[in-house]
Amino acid sequence: MSDAGPADDPSDADPDTTPARRTITPFAVAAVIAALILGGILLMGLLSPVEKNVTDSDRIAGAVRDFAQVSSRYGPEPPREAVCPGFVPARSPLAGRLMPGETGKDVEITKFGPVQVNGDNATIEVTSRVEDAEATSTWWLFHTDGEWRVCNQPIE
Numbered sequence: 001m002s003d004a005g006p007a008d009d010p011s012d013a014d015p016d017t018t019p020a021r022r023t024i025t026p027f028a029v030a031a032v033i034a035a036l037i038l039g040g041i042l043l044m045g046l047l048s049p050v051e052k053n054v055t056d057s058d059r060i061a062g063a064v065r066d067f068a069q070v071s072s073r074y075g076p077e078p079p080r081e082a083v084c085p086g087f088v089p090a091r092s093p094l095a096g097r098l099m100p101g102e103t104g105k106d107v108e109i110t111k112f113g114p115v116q117v118n119g120d121n122a123t124i125e126v127t128s129r130v131e132d133a134e135a136t137s138t139w140w141l142f143h144t145d146g147e148w149r150v151c152n153q154p155i156e
Contacts, residue, residue: 056148057115060122060141063148065109067093068128072107076100084142084149091152093139097130105130122148 070078076089076098089095098105106129113125113136120143127136140151 056117056122057124060115060117060124060148061112063141063150064112064124064126064139067150068107068109071098072105073103075103075105082149084144084151086152087150088152093126093137093150093153094128094130095153097128097133097135110134111136120144 067078067082070082071092071094076092076094077100078087080087089100092098094107098107108129109126110129111127113127115122115124122141122143123138124141125136126139127134129135137153140153141148142151143149
């Protein structure tokens with residue numbers, strides 16, 4: 001005969017010795033949430049690429065920085081790819097601060113002022129430092145081949 005005693009009753013089992021019941025549900029929920037977040041990020045990247053969030057002012061400032069870097073390396077006669085068509089080094093925004101044949105001078109853009117865009121032409125106030133001499137002037141840029149390029153200063 002078998003009497004069901006208090007030791008056989010599952011409700012009386014010691015909770016410290018009973019193994020916890022494990023389920024996969026929390027992990028599945030976390031995986032679904034992570035997949036939704038990643039899907040949302042990918043969808044946002046496709047619908048609103050970073051390139052479309054860049055303004056003309058940002059592109060113009062980038063063109064000025066690129067010109068300064070190229071001028072630091074090549075001097076007052078930068079490669080044609082870095083400037084607008086018909087660029088004349090004697091009328092460069094850095095003319096008089098970089099001498100012909102002079103390369104390796106430190107050219108740093110320290111500040112940008114207001115940008116004025118008028119179609120394919122733009123002006124920006126730029127404070128630049130060549131070696132230790134700082135100067136502020138208005139730079140002219142032209143939009144060609146889908147990019148902004150630094151141009152000559154106008155003849156005064």
